[in-house]
Amino acid sequence: MALLELEGVVAGYVEGIDILNDLRMTVAGGSVTGVIGPNGAGKSTLLKTIFGFLHSRQGRIVFDGREVQSLAPHALKRLGIGYVPQGANVFPQLTVHENLQIGSWVYRHDRARVASMLERAYVAFPRLREKRRLRATGLSGGEAKMLSVAKELVTDPTLLLVDEPSAGLAPRIAAQVYERLLEVRSAGVTILLVDQNVTKAVEISDYLYMLEIGRVRREGPRQAFADQLREIIRDSLLGA
Amino acid sequence: MTSAPGAADGWLLETRGLTKQFGGLVAVDGLPLTLRAGEVRGLIGPNGSGKTTTVNLLSGLYRADAGEIRLRGERIDRLPPHLITARGVARTFQIPKLFGNMTVLENAMVPALAAIDLGRSRPRADILDRARRLLALLTLDEKRHDVAKELSGGQSMLLQIARGLMVSPIHLFLMDEPFAGVHPTIKDTIMETILQTNREEGVTFLIVSHEMATLRRLCPSVSVMHEGQLIAEGSFEEIANHAVVVEAYLGR
Numbered sequence: 001m002a003l004l005e006l007e008g009v010v011a012g013y014v015e016g017i018d019i020l021n022d023l024r025m026t027v028a029g030g031s032v033t034g035v036i037g038p039n040g041a042g043k044s045t046l047l048k049t050i051f052g053f054l055h056s057r058q059g060r061i062v063f064d065g066r067e068v069q070s071l072a073p074h075a076l077k078r079l080g081i082g083y084v085p086q087g088a089n090v091f092p093q094l095t096v097h098e099n100l101q102i103g104s105w106v107y108r109h110d111r112a113r114v115a116s117m118l119e120r121a122y123v124a125f126p127r128l129r130e131k132r133r134l135r136a137t138g139l140s141g142g143e144a145k146m147l148s149v150a151k152e153l154v155t156d157p158t159l160l161l162v163d164e165p166s167a168g169l170a171p172r173i174a175a176q177v178y179e180r181l182l183e184v185r186s187a188g189v190t191i192l193l194v195d196q197n198v199t200k201a202v203e204i205s206d207y208l209y210m211l212e213i214g215r216v217r218r219e220g221p222r223q224a225f226a227d228q229l230r231e232i233i234r235d236s237l238l239g240a
Numbered sequence: 241m242t243s244a245p246g247a248a249d250g251w252l253l254e255t256r257g258l259t260k261q262f263g264g265l266v267a268v269d270g271l272p273l274t275l276r277a278g279e280v281r282g283l284i285g286p287n288g289s290g291k292t293t294t295v296n297l298l299s300g301l302y303r304a305d306a307g308e309i310r311l312r313g314e315r316i317d318r319l320p321p322h323l324i325t326a327r328g329v330a331r332t333f334q335i336p337k338l339f340g341n342m343t344v345l346e347n348a349m350v351p352a353l354a355a356i357d358l359g360r361s362r363p364r365a366d367i368l369d370r371a372r373r374l375l376a377l378l379t380l381d382e383k384r385h386d387v388a389k390e391l392s393g394g395q396s397m398l399l400q401i402a403r404g405l406m407v408s409p410i411h412l413f414l415m416d417e418p419f420a421g422v423h424p425t426i427k428d429t430i431m432e433t434i435l436q437t438n439r440e441e442g443v444t445f446l447i448v449s450h451e452m453a454t455l456r457r458l459c460p461s462v463s464v465m466h467e468g469q470l471i472a473e474g475s476f477e478e479i480a481n482h483a484v485v486v487e488a489y490l491g492r
Contacts, residue, residue, distance in 0.1 A: 198491050234480045238477070
């Protein structure tokens, strides 16, 4: 069943320039859905639009049976959407523990709930427990990325939007981040993943979309993409 | 007088072993890039492959750690940016860099003013005439008295191009993502300007872009970088069927 559906979504930053152009997309509950495409295809804009940082000019975004295209990020977070932007999205001057507390901000009045959320995060990310009193500036790039993910997971989202999780990380660390994402999926969280690493995206996604200039150029299950990877690259090089 | 070796080979631009490191990262790694006068060449590659660093090296913004750059046979790799510009190399930046508090027309005239400082003055009427014609070509003439900071992103890109074409003589125009985030009609204006100045004035272009469809309409040939190295050159059809290029874009 579709957890998230986009229909005819048009969005952009400045007047007259649409970055997403009549975009439609379905994210099945429990899946990892991957989005690939060249620079400027609208991949990051897609996530920002779903998470309400950017409001669509046209179209519908339906999350868990409810139209959400006019909601603000904090409201979407309450509904169960988490967003892990590119880079390390942490408060560098706060400790690891404080960062996680901020992640649970929308539930701050329910202390027992927050405590159990944080405990779960530490179970999932033991490394963060070890460093919980350390300021986030003292974390390595990989640890900061883990904290960005953990910070979103504390609110127990049903859908996690993840933008370029491996950007700027050494391959070994990137592999750990992908492993964690697969664990997150196993725990029942649906993931919408934007990635420029085509090979990796195809490897971990159940279903994929390829965007080009704000439209869906191709879509299909992992195997269909895996079988045609070279043709897909060739097509995109030819801008055909 | 003997001509310099590069000139004898007929290259407008020739780099050999061009290398730039940032800490442990080799951003440009022994690049051999050659351009003939009058070419419109694309420069593509996956993110982080060294394209912008190459443009920054060619325009003198970065100093190479190794290797050389020759323009019409003359070494330019030790020259500061303004002296490279004085030899006929212009560029645009992906995020437009303009003089925000100066007018559109004043921005366009900056290269001519800089040339006066180097002892190459031209009659003011000629400079103005050239600037107005370029602003008209780039659809900015009516905005010539507006301050540049009021322009949209796309208009700022157009003004960067007008300003670059004011470099005199202009041999080589380096463009870094000129089509990124601009309105389709502005994209058309940029394409038309490239084709027209190439055809009528013989300006050579090296264009970094991720927009394959647009680049393909402009560039008979394209150079492909990956991890700082030149991995292929040829027509779009050739490079799209080049196994090494496809692997690079697969992220392996």
